Amino acid sequence: MSKGIIYTPRIRKSPFFEETIKAGATNFTTYNHMTMPVGYTSLEEEYKSLIEDVTLWDVAAERQVEVIGEDAAKFVQYLTPRNLSTFKDGFCRYAFLTDENGGIINDPLILKFNDQKFWISIADSDVLLWCKGVALSGKFKVEISEPEACPLSLQGPKSKDLMQKITNNDETVMGLKYYQFIETKLFDLDVVVARSGWSNQFGYEIYITREEDGGALWRGLMDAGKEFKIAPSCPNQIDRIEAGMISHLGDTTLDENPLELNLPKFYDLDQEADFIGKKALQEIRDRGIKKQFTGFRISGKKIGYNKARISVKDENDKQFGFISSCIFSPNFGCNIGLGYIDIGLINSDKILFSFHDDEKRDIEVVPLPFSSRLEKMK
Secondary structure (H helix, E strand, C coil), rough: CCCCCCCCCCEEEECCHHHHHHHCCCCCEEEEEEEEEEEEECHHHHHHHHHHHHEEEEEECEEEEEEEEECCCHHHHHCCCCCCCCCCCCCECCCCCCCCCCCCEEECCCEEEEEEEEECCCCCCHHHHHHHHHHHHHHCCEEECCCCCEEEEEEEECCCHHHHHHHHEEEEEEECCCCEEEEEEEEEEEEEEEEECCCCCCEEEEEEEEEHHHHHHHHHHHCCHHCCEEEEEECCCCHHHHHHHCCCCCCCCCCCCCCHCHHHHHHCCCCCCCCCCHHHHHHHHHHCCCCCEEEEEEEECCCCCCCCCCEECCCCCCCCEEEEEEEEEEECCCCEEEEEHHHHHHHCCCCCEEECEEEEEEEEECCCCHHHHHHHHE
């Protein structure tokens, strides 16, 4: 029997799949029932390209849920505790989707074309089915579907130079503000260009609107980007963790809620509009949260990216939290992690412990963002 991924209708190939194979992708995962590259060279080499030059990522697996209809704006607001009352056409909003208990279902980027058309650009989970169920039970006048739209992510400081080159310095594209998008053409292909991306660097996400255009867009960007040292890559865990960015199903699940993330910009529990989980989250707020998302500094030799959550305990083996993501940071020169700690220890200097590679490590709670604290530790 042959080894490797067996492709079936259950696991779809990305529209950029063949190009990523030619470019040297060595590792893949499945994400929203679609292939997604997760490695070409090494995390460290890809990190260097990301922070110094420009990288191209196949993130087509970040599927879109399209919401169309006269109740579209009302429906999208009902999905999230974020207040969307000032949401403008042509802009994106990061948001949490919550269930009836306030647990986090997903943390998508929402693109608003107008009051009757939205794209919900999702992390890994079956949000399409969730939306269909919510729309049906709530009798919203909307149509829910998955369009052909598939994004490539262009990330790194030289992404702006590359975009300037391929658009001939088109002001409508070059003038995009952060989290703003525009429908335009690149290489004579219909695309949506957004000033967004899952990195801590300058970048864009470029959505093809027809899957058959995937190869042409990839080749066009790679050819045009040669002078800027463009490299095929993928979401980089070093850069993400250094920035304190959340990875859904790693850092958040149904067992976590937005209040525990300490990001009040992304929820408004007293807004006039109703949303799923509103009452539950208000009750959690009134009772007080038991754990909070935070950063960690981890002692010892370099660690690799973790494959599972790691318990954080005291010297008496009592658990006080867990690490959900961790990695060695070249920027800060130490091991760092993201995760949750008992609320009573959020501002504590208490030294805790965890095990990595069968080695006991000291754990120090470091408030986010890391840059405010770890720069002093170099």
